Amino acid sequence: MQTIDAKPLLNTTILWLMTILSGLVVANNYYNQPLLGLIAAEFQVSEGTVSKISVLTQLGYACGLLFIVPLGDKMLRKRLILTDLIFVVAALLVMAFAKTLWMLYVASFFIGVTSVIPQIFVPMAAELSSPEKKSGNIGLVMSGLLMGILLSRFFSGIVGDYFGWRAMFEIAAGMMVITWLLVYRFLPELRPNFQGSYGALMQSVWHFAKTERKLQVAAFRGAMGFGAMSAVFTTLVFHMEGAPFYAGASVVGSFGLIGAVGALAAAFVGRFNQRFSVYQLIYFSILILLSSWVFIYFGQHSYIGLIIGIILIDLGLQSSHIMNQTDYFSIPTQATSRLNTVYMVCYFIGGSLGTYLAAMAWQHMGWAGVCLVGTSFSILAFLAHLFFGKGRQKPAENQLAADSLSKR
Template identity: 75%
Template sequence: MQEDTKNPQLTSTILWLMAVLSGLVVANNYYNQPLLGLIAADFEVSESSVSKIAVLTQIGYACGLLFIVPLGDKLWRKRLILTDLALVILALLFMAFAQQLNGLFIASFLIGVTSVIPQLFVPMAAELSSPEKKSVNIGMVMSGLLIGILLSRFFSGVVGELWGWRTMFEIAAGMMIIAWLLVYLYLPDLRPNFEGSYGSLMQSVWQLAKTQPVLQLASFRGAMGFGAMSAVFTTLVFHMEGEPFHAGSSIVGGFGLIGAVGALAAAFVGRLAQRFTRYQLIYYALLILLLSWVFIYFGGYSYWGLIIGIILIDLGLQSSHIMNQSDFFALPINATNRLNTVYMVSYFIGGSLGTYLGAICWQYAGWAGVCFVGTLFSVLAFVAHVLLGRRSVASL
């Protein structure tokens, strides 16, 4: 490893590498969603029981964000990423060979904890970018991450239907071995910018969360937006198993391909930063997120309604997500990993809450209950931005 590298250059090759690897690693968190029906049938348990797999993965991811990502400011980045990738491989193999439902729960949590490497790449791209390129480069890495999330559902749905759900996690472990080799061979290193103890590092994370209004608002918007999307994607497989669709896991996973349209469009939102303020871009992104629920609810029993709704929900969420990160990375604070930790922990706590409430409302109120949860979360994000967005910009 090149520990003497002081100022590595963010070449297009490195940027593409971070984007592709972000998609491959983050996908580990989402392979389970189209497979929940297959897992429930295999273990002969209810759908609500196996939905804990998705919840625990997201909770695990939030824990990894909180306890691992801040180390990007304290340790050499490349060594941290290689160590974490080795742990990801072990967690995926545990998932593939677990014979008890509780084993799946533990493995899912560990997959979430260790699959946080993309959130080391995003601050890395921000640190190595010039101010005028920051939003564009963040958007590039985020586009890889988001496409990985969306394509993972399609890929796992097809693999699960053809070869069984365990095969998907065996394939994922193989892809992580390739990712480890690519990081070892090509990724540059970044010098740490924090010299204190781990305890003081974590204390500084809490201090940033308490004292930075821009970060607080971005974290709330992100949490509510991701909670809205998680509610629909976690329950979509159950919704489409029934009338009028009677669809299998591969069809449900195909909605990941549809959502990729929105994610790809969102990747270009950074290019609009020269024409619109961040406040305006987030405002319109959250409006699109709200609009998506009109189609998901009223057209929720037709393919056309779900297709339009899924495209819009991904476009709105991912556009606001990229601009949220651009918002707090603009703060004059040399703590990019810790800032991103606060934001992403909030983001995935929101996702876990959306998954949990979506599953409960599905059980008691069906698709209408899921849409209520998603709409409520979207409204909360929009109202918070309208009431507090301009004030947080003024505090910069």
């Protein structure tokens, strides 16, 4: 493989490998959503109780983003990924064979903690790309990740209906073994760019979070957008179990397949970067996200209304997500894993909050409460973009401090 300054050149094979594996790994976090009704029935618990599985998975993912992903700047990344995959397999097997609710909670949390490998791939793609190909390459890897999120719901719904919910996690463990073999055989090694201690590494993460205005705004927009989408997907299974749908897990999971239409369209948003500014693309993306709630609320009793709403919410969220990442990866520093850590931790905290509030809203207000939560999150993202999206660049002295921290 060709190298440039001791770094592997990002060729088509490696780019597609990261794209496909991102989808396979991130899917572990979402298999549970269409299966919540089946799990609740087996353990004879309420919908609110079983919804904690999704919340804990997302909180675990946020913890993994905070404590594992920054190591991508400090350790050999291939070794880090291979080690992490061993723990992914273990967590999935515990989930598959859990006999008590607390075992499900613990396994769900650690599935989230360990399934963060895609967030090591994304900064790798940004770091190894030429400036003119950066948006496109990030978009491709993100498209794999997003397809994994959406298709996981479709796949798990079918498996759950025909083979039971436990079979899904057994299959997932097998796929992670295959992923380990592919990473071992094909992924190139990438030299770390941080030489200090783990404590200093985490200190630099906090420094970026405090001082990078562009990163702060992107993180808030992302958190609110993902919170909005999490609200609808976590409670959709409960909504469609009742009248007029009376749908099972496979039907609910198929909405993930429908949402893939929006995600695939979003993968091409980087191509508009030469005609429109990042600010404009994010503006239009959030407007699409907002418009989705009109269909999700007023079309709540029809398949066509929910289908249009799901396509729009995925298109709007994923477009803004890709452009958010393009925006903060333009910050002049090599600390790409740490920038991604700040953004993605906030992103999944937002998702966890959206999941929790939507579950509470469903219990007290039904689908109208879910739509209120999702619309509120979308409005907050839009207002943050309007008032802070064109913030000034960081002063030169702060940039020098950040560069010093990124190389320590």
